[in-house]
Amino acid sequence: MRYDSITEAIGNTPLVRIDPAVHGLRHIDLYAKLEMLNPFGSVKDRAAWNMARPGLADAAERGATVVELSSGNTAKALALLAGMHGLRFKSVTNRMRVPEIKELLLLLGAEIEELPGQSECLDPTDTEDPLTRFHQALAGDGSAYLHTDQYFNPRNTEAHAAGTGPEIVKDLDGRAPDWFIACVGTAGSSTGVARALREQDPGVRVVGLVAHKSDFIPGIRTIDEVHQVGLFDPATYDTMESVTADEAIDGMLTLIRRCGLLAGPTGGAAYHGAVRHLRAMDAQLAASGTADRRTAVFIVCDRAESYLSYVRQRRPELLGRPPRKNSTRALTDAEVQAEAQVVNTDDALRWIADGQPRPLVIDLRGPRAYTALHIDGSVNIVDELFDELVRGGLPFSKRQPVLLACPVGEKSARYAALLTRMGHPDVRSLSGGIVAWRDAGAPLVRD
Ligand SMILES: Cc1ncc(COP(=O)(O)O)c(C=O)c1O
Known part of the structure; x- marks a missing residue:
């Protein structure tokens, strides 16, 4: 291979079969499209x-x-x-x-x-x-x-409709796979590949994967955020499913430790989402008694090395550190709902004005968002730091009433539930977060 420019090395990435002993699907061949092998490192x-x-x-x-x-x-x-x-x-x-x-x-x-x-x-x-x-x-x-x-340029999607999708068909001997599974960031890769595959076979089923509501998986959106993306069209996907950060890391570990694929978190999310979705399909195929084999393809977007701090924060034991205690990640959605005290904007305004003692208002957003607009008198402790303090020692006593605010009220609810569990009797979460506060016309100040 001899090139005049590194850009000529973009594309034509390998399609590698995952060993069935790893995924356990008996009637479906599962392939990874290794976009991480592009020259600058990703899809x-x-x-x-x-x-x-x-x-x-x-x-x-x-x-x-x-x-x-x-x-x-x-x-x-x-x-x-x-x-x-x-x-x-x-x-x-x-x-x-x-x-x-x-x-x-x-x-x-x-x-x-x-x-x-x-x-x-x-x-x-x-x-x-x-x-x-x-x-x-x-x-x-x-x-x-x-x-x-x-987020709006059709040439993003076209790169995959003209390249990634047709390459998959070529490597499957001119056939589209039965399922295509991909994580959704700008939606460019999933939309473009889906278009090319459906031109080959309109019956291809497309699974779009997003991060679980309150989770962060670098590179992809949550189900709430994805609708803001200009290129996102819900009609592209037969189903949208979510993956937690923990599941993404588990998938990443399987690809790395069992398959020799140095995948990053979204590659892990795609693997996890693919196997979870296909397991039910595999059971149906087994029940039908068919001898036909089916094919599925997922995308590995990038490599693991850039995400060591991401893994360290969520799963320190994987990097030789003590496991986390007092973690919001250990709480299920049902536990958060049952245990978090949540207040709406009106009640929060009253509580701040009349509370005896007044609640300490903690804003968990990033410093720039806080500087731009925040509740008067609130203090800014960024989510990641607050997480450390929950484990290492909080700067307020258990007697102090606290109102927690985050962008939309999800993270703050998780912390409210966790602190309640840790014996703080009056920690509340601002329902709908700063966005709901702003939309209700409640006062915000700027630094
Ligand atoms: C690591 C990673 N995975 C997945 C995606 C999703 O790709 P797309 O933007 O084509 O939806 C991105 C996009 O930025 C990414 O950076």
Whole structure:
């Protein structure tokens, strides 16, 4: 293999069969499409190159900076592509939550602008969201930016409709698989691959995977966030299912330790989601007595190495550290619902005004979102730090009443349930979080 440019090495990734002794499916052959073997390290290499390519020459002439709303793989690929073309790259984000990735982006020469905002993808109707304002500025005439616009750019999807999907069909000897399972971030890869597979066989069933409601899996959305993505069309998926961060890590461990695949968390999530979904299908095939074999394909988006701190935080015992105690992750949704005291905005306003003693209001959001708008008198303890304090020692006594606030009231409910369990008699969670507080017109201040 001899190339004039590393971009020629994008695509044509291997399709590798998972040993049935590992997944246990008896009638279904399960294959992993190894997008992690793209040259910049992920499935996003294809989209980044396809989106940036048409504008690079003009951008070089204008001295424009390549810009994208991304905190991960798209930013990584674009930083490298920009560098190759003598351009600067700027990553704009509000969710730079994995430190290794931030450091890697800086190493690649990227400029990182961290903005407050509710979600990295835009809600164009929310004119107050700084990300939306930034997006509007980019669309203005004479912009000094080449904005690749991954959440809305059809060239993101097309990269996979023209490349990833047809490659899968070719490697399956001209046939589409019976099932295709993929995690959903911008929805570009799942939508593009699904389109190509359905052109081959309209009967392909497509499973879209998202992170469980209150969980974070870097690179993909939760079911609530996914509807804000411009490229997301619910009709693409026969079913949408969610995966917890723990399940993603379990899947990642299986791929690494049993299959020789150095997959990251979304590869693990895709494996876990695929096997869970297919187990029921496999049982139906067994009951029908058919001798036919079926085929399923899932995507491994990127590699494990960038996620050591993510794993350390959630499963320290895997990295030789003591296991976590007092963890919200050990609580089931039903336990949170049963044990968390939850207050709506009106009751919270009354409690803050009249409480004897007054509750301490703790805002669990990131510092930038807090700086932009917060409840007057609240203190900011970022979720990750609060998590450490719960285990290491909280800066308030059990007698102190506490109101916890997070973006939408999910994380705060988990902490309220956990602290109640730990013997704090009056810790409450703000229902609907700061978003509900803002929507109710309750006062917020800016620093
Ligand atoms: C690690 C990882 N997995 C999965 C995805 C999902 O891909 P898509 O954006 O095509 O939906 C992404 C996207 O950023 C990602 O970074």
